[in-house]
Amino acid sequence: MSSGGGGQSSFSQSICIREIICNGGAGAAAGAIAATFVCPLDVIKTRLQVHGLPQTSQSGVRGSVIITSLQNIIRNEGLKGLYRGLSPTIIALLPNWAVYFTIYEQLKGLVTSHDDNSGQLTIGANMVAAAGAGAATAITTNPLWVVKTRLQTQGMRTGVVPYTGVLSALRRIVHEEGFRGLYSGVLPSLAGISHVAIQFPAYEKIKSYMAKKGDTMVDHLNPTDVAIASSISKVLASIMTYPHEVVRSRLQEQGQVRNTQVQYAGVVDCIRKVFQKEGVSGFYRGCATNLLRTTPSAVITFTSYEMIHRFLNQGLPQGTKNSEVDPRYDGHVKSWPNNRGSVEDNKLSQTQSNKITP
Numbered sequence: 001m002s003s004g005g006g007g008q009s010s011f012s013q014s015i016c017i018r019e020i021i022c023n024g025g026a027g028a029a030a031g032a033i034a035a036t037f038v039c040p041l042d043v044i045k046t047r048l049q050v051h052g053l054p055q056t057s058q059s060g061v062r063g064s065v066i067i068t069s070l071q072n073i074i075r076n077e078g079l080k081g082l083y084r085g086l087s088p089t090i091i092a093l094l095p096n097w098a099v100y101f102t103i104y105e106q107l108k109g110l111v112t113s114h115d116d117n118s119g120q121l122t123i124g125a126n127m128v129a130a131a132g133a134g135a136a137t138a139i140t141t142n143p144l145w146v147v148k149t150r151l152q153t154q155g156m157r158t159g160v161v162p163y164t165g166v167l168s169a170l171r172r173i174v175h176e177e178g179f180r181g182l183y184s185g186v187l188p189s190l191a192g193i194s195h196v197a198i199q200f201p202a203y204e205k206i207k208s209y210m211a212k213k214g215d216t217m218v219d220h221l222n223p224t225d226v227a228i229a230s231s232i233s234k235v236l237a238s239i240m241t242y243p244h245e246v247v248r249s250r251l252q253e254q255g256q257v258r259n260t261q262v263q264y265a266g267v268v269d270c271i272r273k274v275f276q277k278e279g280v281s282g283f284y285r286g287c288a289t290n291l292l293r294t295t296p297s298a299v300i301t302f303t304s305y306e307m308i309h310r311f312l313n314q315g316l317p318q319g320t321k322n323s324e325v326d327p328r329y330d331g332h333v334k335s336w337p338n339n340r341g342s343v344e345d346n347k348l349s350q351t352q353s354n355k356i357t358p
Contacts, residue, residue, distance in 0.1 A: 020102060022312045027097035030304035032090045034297045039089070040082040041293035044069040046152045048286030049249040052278070066289055085148035088166045092144035099140050104133035123201045130200040134193035142189055143170065143182035149252040187267050188248035192241060199237035206232055223303050231298040238294055243283035245290075247271060 035042070044066060073081040107129035112121060121129070147169040154162045163169035173181040206229040211218045214225070221229075247270050254263050264270035274282045 018316055019105075021316060022309055023101045023105075024097050025312055026305050026309035027101060028093050029308050030301045031093040031097060033304045034300040035089045035093065036086065037300055038293040038297045039086045040070065040073075041066075041289050042089070043073065043082055043084050043152045045286040045289040045293070046085070046149055046249055048289060049246045050149075050153050050253045052282075052285055066292070084154070085150075085152035088144045088148040088151065088169075091166060092141045092148065095144075096137055096141045100133045100137045103136045104129055107132045121204070123205075126201045126204060127197045130196040131193045134196040135190055138186065138189040138192065142186045143173075145189070146173065146182055146184050146252045149185075149249055153253050184254075185248040185251040188244045188251065191244045192248065194244075195237045195241040198240055199233045202236055203229055203233035223306050226306070227299040227302045230302050231295045234294050234298050235291055238290060239287070242287050242290065246274065246283050246285055250274070 047069065048065075070082070077084075108121060108125075111125040111128050144166075147163075147166055150169060151163060151166075154160055163172060170182070177184075207218050207221060207226070210225050210229060211221055214221070247267060250270055251264055251267070264273060278285075
């Protein structure tokens with residue numbers, strides 16, 4: 001009896017590790033691919049958030065902001081300037097996805113309503129799980145996002161000794177500002193969990209609508225449908241929560257400027273000063289660029305995630321009890337010959353569909 005329980009526990013642990021590797025590996029790889037493609041736009045967005053509009057010609061063409069920013073960066077810093085902060089971005093994505101998926105799955109298991117015959121998360125439960133995972137991820141990875149922001153904006157500071165890399169930045173921030181410097185902007189980052197709290201429920205509802213319209217199951221949606229659902233939910237969440245990103249970026253960036261007075265004393269002071277100097281539009285600096293990179297980023301991320309996740313699922317060894325214990329560990333739930341029933345199948349289908357999030 002005890003040996004059987006120990007074997008089951010050992011098997012469950014191996015399954016859990018395999019799931020973490022598949023989900024975290026696929027998510028991190030997909031995020032890294034997307035980050036590489038859209039990094040130039042991310043650099044422009046960050047600089048618009050921190051420094052406002054660039055110096056443009058007298059043409060007065062509104063659509064020239066992105067082009068002007070690209071030209072300024074290439075002229076002053078070369079092509080390398082378009083990829084400032086790419087290393088910490090990619091490095092941050094590894095723990096970002098690992099922490100997010102692990103916490104999100106655990107919280108989903110805790111908040112899932114057993115009285116719901118569909119076996120799917122309610123909107124409120126999904127918001128709780130997404131927000132909790134987002135908070136854990138923000139706290140864990142904030143130091144790397146601080147480094148990314150400063151690497152992306154240091155080319156615009158003439159009186160600043162530049163960081164030479166990720167490790168150099170981390171060491172100097174701790175030495176010059178203390179560990180507190182690594183958590184600059186953490187409060188607006190935590191406020192940013194409202195982003196995923198909006199994105200996840202919207203994402204699930206859109207997928208359910210598309211599945212119903214296409215007379216299919218949510219987990220049978222093709223990559224194009226998934227990309228459309230993720231893009232719409234991402235744009236919606238971005239527009240509603242973008243102001244916190246501007247505040248976060250300005251708080252994270254200001255610590256690098258030495259021998260000058262601190263411009264913002266905190267979150268409230270930053271919000272007040274931005275509103276006084278720039279009005280409401282100041283909270284949406286770089287928003288157009290952010291939205292421009294959202295759609296291709298979502299398409300690249302979701303397509304890459306699906307392909308890499310399937311590859312890892314097929315390549316990693318599976319236990320012999322896999323199909324008997326729990327069908328979800330095959331990675332893509334379709335139809336199963338066992339007697340789990342429709343409630344269990346729907347619950348597992350919801351579990352897998354929630355794992356595809358940018």
